[in-house]
Each structure stands twice: as C-alpha cells, then as structure tokens.
Amino acid sequence: MFHKILIANRGEIAVRIIRTCMYMGIETVAVYSTVDKDSLHVQLADEAVCIGGAKSQDSYLNMENIISAAINTGAEAIHPGFGFLSENAEFAQLCEECGIAFIGPKSEHIKAMGNKSWARHKMIEINVPVVPGSEGEIKNLEEAIKIAKQIGYPVLVKASAGGGGRGMRIANDEESLKNAFNTAKAEAINAFGDGTLYLEKYVANPRHIEFQVLCDKYSNVIHLYQRDCSIQRRNQKVIEEAPGIIDNDLRDKMIEATLKACRAINYENAGTIEFLVSGNDF
Incomplete structure (x- = not known):
C-alpha cells in the first residue's frame, strides 16, 4: 500500500479521494492554483503545494509542476481523479519514467484505446461486435464516400481522438458527407490536435x-x-x-x-x- 499520494485535481473530486485516503491511513498531498488556495481539498490534505496560476494549463494541466510537487513531497503515487490529466497518455508515461505510480491505466492503454479508430480495428480483429463502418481510420474523402455507399446512409463521421461529442458529424447523403468530413476534420484538429477520422453507420436513437x-x-x-x-x-x-x-x-x-x-x-x-x-x- 502507498504511504503518501498526491491528488492532481481539485474540488469535490479531490475531497472524496482525500477522505478515502484518510480512512485508509494514507497521507495526502493536495495541489492547487492561486485562486484555489482556500479550497476545502487544500485544507483537508496533510500537505498542499501551489502549482501555478488560475488558468488550468498553468496549474492542473501543468505536468512538470505536478511531477515536481510529487517528487519534492515524497509522494509515491499520483491520483489524477477524472478530467484534467486522467486520460493523458503523456502524463501517465511521465509518471512511469519518474518512478511515480500513476493510479489509472498504463500509458500504452490510454494511448491505444484513446485512439478510437485503432480501438475499432482491434475489436474487429478479435470479433467483438462493432457498428458497420471503416475498419480503422479513413485516409481521405474518397474512401469515406466509398465506405458510405457500401454500408448505406446515414453515416457518422467521428474523430479518432475525439470525446465529448466533438469531431462528430452526421451525413445523410454524399453531398452532406463532403461537408461533414471537412468540418469534423477541422474541429478534430482544433480540439485534439489530431485530424484522423473514421466512419460508422449512424444508429438512430440507440x-x-x-x-x-x-x-x-x-x-x-x-x-x-x-x-x-x-x-x-x-x-x-x-x-x-x-x-x-x-x-x-x-x-x-x-x-x-x-x-x-x-x-x-x-x-x-x-x-x-x-x-x-x-x-x-x-
């Protein structure tokens, strides 16, 4: 069992983790931004470290500062809660490289299953049912049109790195598919830095x-x-x-x-x- 855990989150999420650690006899380290210095999770933890300014990218998404806080306080593990860095493969790998346990999936699993076109291809490979569509990523609009003709409209264009409904567009015919493909790709690049797309048959009201x-x-x-x-x-x-x-x-x-x-x-x-x-x- 760990003796000390750093919680890389804030608010109710961090409070719940801290209370569980208290029950288990595990010391906790809270991290906080400058505007959260009086928050409950900061008061409840055994130690607290300021990791940056008010903006998330300066604090709760600041990997270097969080890792430094863990090393300086002697925390053996980091619990990311959910949101922020909890599904960030780069952060999980950084923890592994620094000898800090990441309380969550391995970086290789986050990277693999976070890529939805790869995950889809893998599930097809092992005969787990998937919605009809491309086996993996679609390389261009011409391939998307070809697959859409095979499975029939309506179809759903989806970002491989997507989440939260971003990078998704429904197309009811070839003309709307052209627009859906370009719009989804642009949104995916803007939201996730990855414009890779795949295509599925659209299932209404599942x-x-x-x-x-x-x-x-x-x-x-x-x-x-x-x-x-x-x-x-x-x-x-x-x-x-x-x-x-x-x-x-x-x-x-x-x-x-x-x-x-x-x-x-x-x-x-x-x-x-x-x-x-x-x-x-x-």
Missing part, C-alpha cells in the same frame, strides 16, 4: 449501455454489470442508471464481449466498455 470492469496484470477481469447512460445532452451523459434493464441473454453476450476486449489488450486497472444497443443487437 441505448447506451456500458460495463464497469476491474482488471489486474495477471489477466484477471471482473465486471460490475451494466448501467444505462442513454439520457444525454450534446453527446454528454446526463444520467447513469444502474442496473440498466436489458434482456438476460443479451446481457450475457455483452459481458462475454466485454471480458474478451479487456483480455485482448491486457488491460489493467478500472475501465469501462461501452456499447450501443438497438433492439437485440449491440
């Missing part, structure tokens, strides 16, 4: 069902069953309901696919496998 998983380095995988995250606004989840009510046979097939996906990439740590469900298909 249910969004996901399975929470816990995996260790010995390929042991357990799932905590399903939750329904179908209520969304602008492709962002608003309500997560557990358990999600689905047919038992369908649930068992989804569990099998979930475990197969985790083992195929030798995943470690907590994670989520997400599915679109339409009728009795996923």
Whole structure:
C-alpha cells in the first residue's frame, strides 16, 4: 500500500479521494492554483503545494509542476481523479519514467484505446461486435464516400481522438458527407490536435449501455454489470442508471464481449466498455 499520494485535481473530486485516503491511513498531498488556495481539498490534505496560476494549463494541466510537487513531497503515487490529466497518455508515461505510480491505466492503454479508430480495428480483429463502418481510420474523402455507399446512409463521421461529442458529424447523403468530413476534420484538429477520422453507420436513437470492469496484470477481469447512460445532452451523459434493464441473454453476450476486449489488450486497472444497443443487437 502507498504511504503518501498526491491528488492532481481539485474540488469535490479531490475531497472524496482525500477522505478515502484518510480512512485508509494514507497521507495526502493536495495541489492547487492561486485562486484555489482556500479550497476545502487544500485544507483537508496533510500537505498542499501551489502549482501555478488560475488558468488550468498553468496549474492542473501543468505536468512538470505536478511531477515536481510529487517528487519534492515524497509522494509515491499520483491520483489524477477524472478530467484534467486522467486520460493523458503523456502524463501517465511521465509518471512511469519518474518512478511515480500513476493510479489509472498504463500509458500504452490510454494511448491505444484513446485512439478510437485503432480501438475499432482491434475489436474487429478479435470479433467483438462493432457498428458497420471503416475498419480503422479513413485516409481521405474518397474512401469515406466509398465506405458510405457500401454500408448505406446515414453515416457518422467521428474523430479518432475525439470525446465529448466533438469531431462528430452526421451525413445523410454524399453531398452532406463532403461537408461533414471537412468540418469534423477541422474541429478534430482544433480540439485534439489530431485530424484522423473514421466512419460508422449512424444508429438512430440507440441505448447506451456500458460495463464497469476491474482488471489486474495477471489477466484477471471482473465486471460490475451494466448501467444505462442513454439520457444525454450534446453527446454528454446526463444520467447513469444502474442496473440498466436489458434482456438476460443479451446481457450475457455483452459481458462475454466485454471480458474478451479487456483480455485482448491486457488491460489493467478500472475501465469501462461501452456499447450501443438497438433492439437485440449491440
């Protein structure tokens, strides 16, 4: 067990982690920006370090300052919470290189599964069901048009590095696909610094069902069953309901696919496998 953990986050997220560490007898280090110096998480932690100014990029996204704070306080691990650097492969790798445990997935897993076109290609390779579309990234508009003709409209153009609904566009015909391709690519470059795209058949009004998983380095995988995250606004989840009510046979097939996906990439740590469900298909 760790003796001291640095929490690279703020607000309620940091407070919850600190309280859990208190219960477990683990010392904590809070980090804060200049405007958060009087925040509750700063007061609750055993130690606190200012890591920069008010802007996130100057503080909670400042990898160098966070790593320095961990080294200077003798923290053995960094808990990123969620948001900020929690899904940043570069930061996870930096922790690994500095001999600091990153409480989250390995950098290689963040990098691989964060690239949605790569993840899609991998799932096709191991026969986990995916929505019809490109096997991986699409290289140009001509390829997108060819695939769209094969699977039929409407289609969804998506950013490989995307998230939060950014870099996604629906196209109902070839003319709108041209606009969707260019718009999604520009948005993806602006938002993620990566204009790589892939294409899927657009599924109207699906249910969004996901399975929470816990995996260790010995390929042991357990799932905590399903939750329904179908209520969304602008492709962002608003309500997560557990358990999600689905047919038992369908649930068992989804569990099998979930475990197969985790083992195929030798995943470690907590994670989520997400599915679109339409009728009795996923």
